[in-house]
Amino acid sequence: MAAQADLDRLWPLKDVAAIVGVGETDYAADYRTARGEATATGSGGGDSYVLAARAFRRALDDAGLEKGDIDGLCVGGPLAHERIAELLGLNPRWSSGGDAPRSVIDAVQAIQAGLCTTVACVYGNAQRSANVQYGGPQAMGGGGILSYVYYAPWGLTSQGALYALMFKRHQLVYGTTEEQLAAIPVALRKHATLNPNAIMRERPMTTEDYLNARYIVEPLRLFDYCLVNDGGVALIVQRADLARERRHEPVLVSGFGWSELSVDATQLRPRIKDFYFPAHHDVVAQVYPMAGVTQDDIDVYATYDSFSVHLLFTLEGFGFCGEGESGAFIQDGRIEVGGELPCNTSGGMLSESYMQSWNQQVELVRQLRGGLGDRQVEGAEVAQYAHDVAGKCMSLIYTKGG
Amino acid sequence: MATQRPPRVMDPYAERFWEFTGQRELRLQRCTECDRFRWPPGPICDSCLSEDYDWSEVSGRGTLLTWVTYRRPYFPEYPAPHTVIMVELDEGPLFVTQPHELETGGLRDGLAMELDWLDGEDQYGEYQLPVFRPAG
Secondary structure (H helix, E strand, C coil), rough: HHHHHEEEEEEEHHHCCCEEEEEEHHHHHHHHHHHHHHHHHHCCCCCHHHHHHHHHHHHHHHHHCHHHHHCEEEEEECHHHHHHHHCCCCCCCCCECCCCHHHHHHHHHHHCCCCEEEEEEEECCCCCCCCCCCCCCCECCCCCCCCCHHCCCHCCCHHHHHHHHHHHHHHHCCCHHHHHHHHHHHHHHHHHHHCCCCCCCCCCHHHHHHHHEEEEEEEEEEEHECCCCCCCCCCCEHHHHCCCCCCCCCCCEEEEEEEEECCCCCCCCHHHHCCCCHHHHHHHHHHHHHHCCCHCCCCCEEEEEEEEEEHHHHHHHCCCCCCHHHHHHHHCCCCCCCCCCCCCCCHHHHHCCCCCCCHHHHHHHHHHHCCCCCCCCCCEEEEEEEEEEECEEEEEEEEECC | CCCCCCCEEEEEEEHHHHHHCCCCHHHHECCCCCEECCCCCCCCCCCCCCCCCEEEECHHHEEEEEEEEECCCCCCCCHHHHEEEEEECCCCCCCEEEEECCCCHHHCCCCCCEEEEEEECCCCEEEEEEEEEECC
């Protein structure tokens, strides 16, 4: 990295915008239809655009906004930018795209710059129906310099294997055990059983169930892997002064940070040697000062969880516990609703749906709005999302607008 | 006939790398301006941006850093169980490879490893695959 982030320039972006609307498709129904089962509300024939449009409509309704109020657009997932704008009937004044944290961060900057006031961030992905492969001969991204494609001659393939290599290294360096890791999928499954929109809402899981499940790439087991699914998510980000007139209490974007580790990525050095900690630390130096909070103030936390082990690495890298201590930290219900640091309270991508960072934003917004019943984190006022994907580390801190 | 393996990623740099392995030589690009080794092969030095390099033979020695065992098969050429390891070469680069003459029960953090070769074949032809066994 060239230099420390310029906090004097970052601070003015605090609380500039809020998330005023959220929408999701019906994940459990999407899951069944993607497997060929008929449902009333499942995905629209494996079409990413229909899924995105459905979520967008719900987000508008949730915000109490009309389509004509939207003047900015962020596009996520496999959607073609021009086509989704055309289908949604939008002529935005500004647009961007990428994963959820990038979209929210970009939207805040565009709003602060006066380029737009109300940004729709839309994501739709019929990856299950399309049979998108994240490993093996038909792996997504094949042909390029993608580490798990490059090493195919030796038999290395799949995203999961990269995280298995990381976890094995964590075990060797710090003594973390598979029994300790079990606490993550078990906690997230428990959360899913409290979430009516989670795929696994009716499938409770014990530590024993987890440990008895088959290995995929040892040391990771079946339930360390996310649920690849069809689905759509939309978020509406609006200038904070306008946000006060919306249907729900606004959820302010109070802090963010961004840092990437790409040098020697194909060698897997940032993963295996560093567990991405230098990127985490750089983000820590931005996101908490910007929001004016510390780790102790976080009431509810979510991390990207395509694999359970993401949570170990971000808890350490973001300073919720010491390096190598996450295995012990996550025990005894600490990361469950009712615990000290409830994590991925929707069930996350392991047990709600693999919506590639988008569903986590929706959940944090809902937790700060309140009223989630048994799943509600009591008195939640500050929520954090930590994103740690292929060297791209980002974080967002949301606060209750009130 | 050589052992069938999943396809290599080919570009002009990789092609040269694999040509050397045909003679059982493990050569990596080394920047002739700043001496940095790079792997996988590519067009420029990420440290000094120089396009000048030579193919420098490495010692073939390193230490074991981490490993995984496939319990679910992904490639028809590699039925489960199949183990993949990462070796940190003495020259610096991290090298994904296979263990040779080493049972999974013998895998240890920091184990000294040395280069060996297995035959391989894919759509681009026959080649030698660099693998690692415990140092003798």
